[in-house]
Amino acid sequence: MDAAAPKPKENMGEPLPRIDARLKVTGQAHYPADLPTANIAYGALATSSIAKGRVTKLHLDDARAVPGLLDIVTYGDMDKFERPKFGNTGATSIGPLHDRTIFHDGQIIALAVAETFEAAEEAAQLIRADYEEEKPTASFDSPGTKTIPAAGKSPLFKEDVKAGDFEAAYAAAPVKIDQRYSTPTQHHNPIELFSTTAMWEGDRLIVHEPSQNVTGWKVELARQLKIDPARVRIVSPYIGGAFGSKGPMTTRTAIVAVAAKRLGRPVRCVTSRMQAFGTQTYRAETRHRIRIGAGKDGRITAFAHEGWEVTSRPDAYVVGGTSATGRMYDYGSVLTHVSLVQADRNTPGYMRSPPETPYVYALENAMDEMAVALGMDPVEFRRINEPKTEPIGKKPFSSRSLIQCYEQAADAFGWAKRDPKVGAMRDGDWLIGMGCATAIYPTAAAPCAARVRLTVDGGVRVQCSSHEIGTGVRTVAAQMAAERLGAGIDKVEVEMGDSSLPPAPVSGGSISTASVCSAVLKACDAIRTKLFAAATGEGSSLAGSHNEELDVRGGKIVAKSGASAKVEDVFKTMQVGAIEEYAEFAPKSATPQALKKLYAGQPEFHGGESDEESVKYAFGAEFVEVRVNSYTKEIRVPRIVGAFAAGRIMNTRTARSQLMGGMIWGIGQALHEATEVDRRYARYVNRDLQDYLVPVNADIKDLQVILVPEVDHAVNPAGVKGLGELGNVGTAAAVASAVYHATGKRIRDLPIRIEQLIT
Amino acid sequence: MRPFVYEQPTNISAAVALASRFTNSDDAPTRANAQFIAGATNLADYMKLGVAQPDxxxxxxxxxxxxxxxxxxxxxxxxxxxxxxxxxxxxxxxVKRRYPVVAGSLKLAASGQIRNMASLAGNVLQRTRCEYFRETSWPCNKRVPGSGCAAMEGFNRQHAVLGASDACIATYHGDFAQALIALDAVVHAEGSRGARKIPFAKLHRRPGDTPHIETDLAADEIITAIEVPAIPWARRSLYLKIRDRESYAFALASAAVALDLDGDKVREARIALGGVATVPWRARTAEQALQDKALDEASAKAAAEAAFADAEPRRDNAFKIELGKRTLVRALLETRDMKV
Known part of the structure; x- marks a missing residue:
């Protein structure tokens, strides 16, 4: 076994290669903008060059004169349709062509459609707007922001959590810190650009678009276009980078669908990378104030976390990570408050661990500061404050292996060799620093449906509309079916990413593996029940066996006694060629409406801190070594080790890959990534991969992922905790702590760059 | 992307003749109707973005x-x-043996894929990556003369602290050019007015009032060769590039250094600075400051002070002055310590 395929430990599945790996690396996996190819017309967006005001006139003559131009969709053309809605399914309530008001930089003002991509682009570039301009508000500290309490503004953030009397405990604490932290604007920049291809077949609409939520989009797009959802199909079989950016549907989709209807021809619009900054969602900048008070023994007695998040004027997008930070340690007293700061910006949206990345960064950087203030080892400091129950609702954790993660990661990293003195470790001109931080992500699941068919030749087909966003969900669903139906993985075919398949929830919140596998498990078990019933009938070799004594392995139904029957023969007995089962999974705490809501594209999430009997989280610990040049202060990361426990690991290869990707992103968040906003105009400046830096191969050296065994039957039937978003939580704080250890400079504003260390 | 005519001449004089026929002799090459293309790693990008619009x-x-x-x-x-x-x-x-500074400047530029496409002459003529230049909705004197400069009071972390004007503060991002200017390279050019040699130091023009005029070349003139003179002591030379990430990023500050040492005494120093200036930047005052001095941290620092004496910071790029100095100090000391 190599590093990419870790040997499974207890409660871990085999490191099977992705079942679609070969297709992907040979270019045979078709992404939504690859298909269809016949009779396509091309669309290109024209977007606003101001962030606030009104379009008074559009000049379209030059664009219309471009040879090959077919149509321009703009103001007036969307009037008979419904405006978009903001929520889990829709990215924003701003209907850019419903209204001449400009709410943000890069807002869509027209779609040019032409015979070729080049002509469409040329025409779009020739569309000019006259504006009535107003002075826009860019961000925090800009004149004109409006700050409102976040609690209750979004169904995802109901309240500011608290416990005990923070003020009194903080006042009495002998050791305390009070610090401010910030994280920058970040845009997803997936390598697969955002695109919509819309085609009508009579009154039926088919949309090929990379999506993390085909069921939700089907319903929302039908609502906007005022047609029956049954006439809309969203197809998204492969996705080249999602991370939340392809979760909520943006306003482009309906506009392209309308263009296709007007032309009577399929229309494809691929958004340019620059345009994606204004037309897609992003991670908004956040600010934090953290106060921690502790006794001299290192026991925390008081914790306060205040957060401020930028959002657009019309939409209250909240991440509210205090729900997790407020439950992380045994604080004694907790006070939290989250505020939204409205500015003239596009509406933010989900980006990999939306609440935890910024909020846990602030918490964990503060925890390291506190450990320094106490003169205590940062690992020991966390151990001392390990809770028995979470401090807000006093509920137990369904499982919590944080200390095991710290122990295993510290051991692999060689933490014991760290000289705690700042600046004490050196290699020539390079200062060495070491830091660590906790990763946490809530474990949730949502209702999900799946259809599984077992055929007489031993073939298995799994159908579920969930989305292969690169996580390997297609592979783990196949593994689950293969295991339950005793088939080789090569006999399992998985269809996903199509709203005509059984509905799955949005692939967000790291719920897919748990939700999809639980549904697949249920369907497979229904097939097993039918097989067993037939196999144990009178006169058969397994007659009298109980279901729990039976298993399906290698094309046979096998009893504990050793007796067996060929599945093929059972099919003969049943006189069928295939057994197909449709199953619906709903989490234990789901409401009676939960399944109805699944079909309506509004899945309920259950888990995290919302369940009655326990809170459910996955944990990890990350250790980072940095080197900082003593002259020029550039920061490099030669080593990073992360240990994570997340219940049942379906596939150690895909799990490691997810966690590794998260840790790499975490390094990027620590050192590279930031969207720059021109504060005069509230416009994004570095709108491409030349200036929007992410780590390249040379930045990532020695990276180690440790999977810590954990068994948790309480989370869901599959026993799985999602880990797709766990890996990039805490990483930036570990880097910041390592930079402090190397240089003595505590950097609280991300990303950490040369200019912060050089002056 | 605008339609354009694509020509593939098969010899230099045909290329010059074509360009000559479709350009006016006083056109700035960057704004001429006909433009030359080689590796297409820069111009093709700018054509897609609408920044360059040759016919x-x-x-x-x-x-x-x-x-x-x-x-x-x-x-x-x-x-x-x-x-x-x-x-x-x-x-x-x-090249690696005789001129480590040249090989290093090339190796640390761009990515392997781009280096395999980009021509040397095209590389030295690459245009700035100023974000406000790259995106046509911003005012930019370099892109549209007289339209203003959005970078001056905008986000200008990557912009120049040396050689700027009231019209333009865009950085010259190239690496190779720093090695060439340090080594007194000469450019061979051929145009409708014949062939000529241009000292590399005279090839690029500071922005002044006309930032759209970037070089001394005419619109129908092409570079045919770049000559680096024999400098035996250039084996003691290196290119140090400081950037936000380990690879595939422009320099925040860089230094091309070649030293002729007598023991630790400097007979001659060649210094050029990248990432901090509007054009390839020879730091002659720094060279002079080291002349006949023992090279140690103190003299290196004095040279770095001299190199940045005229530097002018903007809001976000002030750190480049300190970083540029430290980069030069580190480059000088590392060059001194090279085993040659």
Whole structure:
């Protein structure tokens, strides 16, 4: 076994290669903008060059004169349709062509459609707007922001959590810190650009678009276009980078669908990378104030976390990570408050661990500061404050292996060799620093449906509309079916990413593996029940066996006694060629409406801190070594080790890959990534991969992922905790702590760059 | 993307004749109707973005003259044909041995894929990556003369602290050019008015009031070769590039340094600075400050102070002055300590 395929430990599945790996690396996996190819017309967006005001006139003559131009969709053309809605399914309530008001930089003002991509682009570039301009508000500290309490503004953030009397405990604490932290604007920049291809077949609409939520989009797009959802199909079989950016549907989709209807021809619009900054969602900048008070023994007695998040004027997008930070340690007293700061910006949206990345960064950087203030080892400091129950609702954790993660990661990293003195470790001109931080992500699941068919030749087909966003969900669903139906993985075919398949929830919140596998498990078990019933009938070799004594392995139904029957023969007995089962999974705490809501594209999430009997989280610990040049202060990361426990690991290869990707992103968040906003105009400046830096191969050296065994039957039937978003939580704080250890400079504003260390 | 006519001439004079026919002699090359293209790693991007809008592209890749693709090493130095790819020059063992600063500047530029496409002459003529230049909705004096400069009071972390004007503060991002200017390279050019040699230091123009005029070349003039004179002591030379990430990023500050040492005493120093200036930047005052001095941290710091004496910071790029100085100090000391 190599590093990419870790040997499974207890409660871990085999490191099977992705079942679609070969297709992907040979270019045979078709992404939504690859298909269809016949009779396509091309669309290109024209977007606003101001962030606030009104379009008074559009000049379209030059664009219309471009040879090959077919149509321009703009103001007036969307009037008979419904405006978009903001929520889990829709990215924003701003209907850019419903209204001449400009709410943000890069807002869509027209779609040019032409015979070729080049002509469409040329025409779009020739569309000019006259504006009535107003002075826009860019961000925090800009004149004109409006700050409102976040609690209750979004169904995802109901309240500011608290416990005990923070003020009194903080006042009495002998050791305390009070610090401010910030994280920058970040845009997803997936390598697969955002695109919509819309085609009508009579009154039926088919949309090929990379999506993390085909069921939700089907319903929302039908609502906007005022047609029956049954006439809309969203197809998204492969996705080249999602991370939340392809979760909520943006306003482009309906506009392209309308263009296709007007032309009577399929229309494809691929958004340019620059345009994606204004037309897609992003991670908004956040600010934090953290106060921690502790006794001299290192026991925390008081914790306060205040957060401020930028959002657009019309939409209250909240991440509210205090729900997790407020439950992380045994604080004694907790006070939290989250505020939204409205500015003239596009509406933010989900980006990999939306609440935890910024909020846990602030918490964990503060925890390291506190450990320094106490003169205590940062690992020991966390151990001392390990809770028995979470401090807000006093509920137990369904499982919590944080200390095991710290122990295993510290051991692999060689933490014991760290000289705690700042600046004490050196290699020539390079200062060495070491830091660590906790990763946490809530474990949730949502209702999900799946259809599984077992055929007489031993073939298995799994159908579920969930989305292969690169996580390997297609592979783990196949593994689950293969295991339950005793088939080789090569006999399992998985269809996903199509709203005509059984509905799955949005692939967000790291719920897919748990939700999809639980549904697949249920369907497979229904097939097993039918097989067993037939196999144990009178006169058969397994007659009298109980279901729990039976298993399906290698094309046979096998009893504990050793007796067996060929599945093929059972099919003969049943006189069928295939057994197909449709199953619906709903989490234990789901409401009676939960399944109805699944079909309506509004899945309920259950888990995290919302369940009655326990809170459910996955944990990890990350250790980072940095080197900082003593002259020029550039920061490099030669080593990073992360240990994570997340219940049942379906596939150690895909799990490691997810966690590794998260840790790499975490390094990027620590050192590279930031969207720059021109504060005069509230416009994004570095709108491409030349200036929007992410780590390249040379930045990532020695990276180690440790999977810590954990068994948790309480989370869901599959026993799985999602880990797709766990890996990039805490990483930036570990880097910041390592930079402090190397240089003595505590950097609280991300990303950490040369200019912060050089002056 | 606007339609354009694509020409593939097969010799230098045909290329010049084509360009001559479709440009006015007083056009700035960056705004001429006909433009030359070689590796297409910069101009093609800018055409897609609408930043460059030539009606006609004259592709130089089919030019038949063999010297355009050759690296010739003689007692007089090295002559790089204009169409030699960056990657080939960076990997050339004689270039690496005789001029580590040249090989290093090439190796640390762009990515492997881009280095395999980009020509040496095209590389030295690459245009700025100023974010406000790259995106056509911003005012930019370099892109649209007289329209203003959005970077001056905008987000200007990557912008120049040396050689700027009231019209433009865009950085010249190239690396190779810093090695060339330090080594007194000479550019061979050919245009409708004949062939000529241009000292590399005279090739680029500071922005002044006309930031759209970037070089001394006419619109119908092409670089045919770049010559680096023989400098035996240039074996003690290096290119140090400081950037936000380990690879594939422009310099926040860089230094091309070559030293002729007598023990630890400096007989002659060559210094050029990248990432901090509007044009390839020879730091002659820093060179003079080191002349006949023992090279140690103190004298290196004094030279760095001299190099940045005239630097002018903007809101976000002030750190480049300190970083530029430290980069130079580190480069000087590392060059001194080279085993040659």
């Amino acid at each position: 006609r592209l004259v592709d130089l890749n089919r030019l038949a003259e063999p010297a355009l693709r050759q690296i010739r090493i003689t007692d007089d130095g090295i002559r790089f044909g204009a169409l030699v790819r960056m990657g080939e020059a960076a990997d050339n063992s004689e």
